[in-house]
Amino acid sequence: MTRTDPPEPSCGTAVGAAAAVERLAAVISELREHCLWTAALTHGSLITYLVEESYELADVVESPGALDVEALKGELGDILYQVMLHTRLQAEAGGFTLADVADHLREKLIRRNSHVFHPDGTLRDGFPDSIAEIERNYAAEKGRERSGSESVFDSLPASLPALALAAKTLERAEAADGHGERARRDQAAGGDLRAVGAGASLRAVGAGGDRDQDAVDPGDRTRRDPAAAANAPHSEDELGELLFDVVRAAQSRGLDAERALRSAVRHFQAAQTSAG
Numbered sequence: 001m002t003r004t005d006p007p008e009p010s011c012g013t014a015v016g017a018a019a020a021v022e023r024l025a026a027v028i029s030e031l032r033e034h035c036l037w038t039a040a041l042t043h044g045s046l047i048t049y050l051v052e053e054s055y056e057l058a059d060v061v062e063s064p065g066a067l068d069v070e071a072l073k074g075e076l077g078d079i080l081y082q083v084m085l086h087t088r089l090q091a092e093a094g095g096f097t098l099a100d101v102a103d104h105l106r107e108k109l110i111r112r113n114s115h116v117f118h119p120d121g122t123l124r125d126g127f128p129d130s131i132a133e134i135e136r137n138y139a140a141e142k143g144r145e146r147s148g149s150e151s152v153f154d155s156l157p158a159s160l161p162a163l164a165l166a167a168k169t170l171e172r173a174e175a176a177d178g179h180g181e182r183a184r185r186d187q188a189a190g191g192d193l194r195a196v197g198a199g200a201s202l203r204a205v206g207a208g209g210d211r212d213q214d215a216v217d218p219g220d221r222t223r224r225d226p227a228a229a230a231n232a233p234h235s236e237d238e239l240g241e242l243l244f245d246v247v248r249a250a251q252s253r254g255l256d257a258e259r260a261l262r263s264a265v266r267h268f269q270a271a272q273t274s275a276g
Helices: 017-034 043-062 069-092 098-112 131-145 162-176 178-189 211-216 220-224 226-230 236-252 257-275
Strands: none
Touching (some): 017 069, 098 131, 162 236, 236 257
16 A cells, blocks of 8 residues: 555654754854854855865764764764754845755655655655666656756766766766766776776886885885886876776776775875874
8 A cells, every 4th residue: 555644754853853953043043143253154154164064074984993973963963053054044035944945855855766755755655676776766867857957967066076076977977878988987997996097107006015105105106116107197187087087997896086085095194193
């Protein structure tokens, strides 16, 4: 039988949430009225803080060891504060409210997850058995939403970190031109990720070497391998092409280039700190 009512929340998110959000909104309202710094905030001036808070959340989730739940709760709260501030600014200007944002998101989730919901929000009788089928359905719905765009890349934010932007671009390209981009991805999958690109000679190229030593002196490997130095990119355009190929090869193996680079940076920082 098709369900006609949305299921009750099973993760406790709705228990006391409405009252807690109202209390938070009251505090933000007082800050907007009585704190000159908060009163001066704009959508533009808030962007820096939203980006910073998002990266701080990523740091908590990606940090080695057990997840710090208290830190996670704090970072999620900081991002919620940003959402509340943006919606408060709009409410003051006669635009939309937090309720409008929540309703818009609910409608979008129902629309994009047609494998779970009927258009009216009621649950379907059966659900897909594979994640691949779910991803195909989701991609098809997003494609319909973008049908009026001139390019599949129109909705990609240019302010994304470069590696993430490259990865998203390749995903869109494969969805739009499946055979062509998939063939290039499969070709990348058959190569050596540590030597991807024409004569690639970044840190990953060269003979052996101790990783910790390379982390302390990243240029040491290139000095040990003159061939790598000769093949190094000589312009930002060449370097950009090489990095783009690295992202494509990483995706062919199910790897996240952005996350991998953050991990490498953390390793380098730890090695520098211990060496000092």
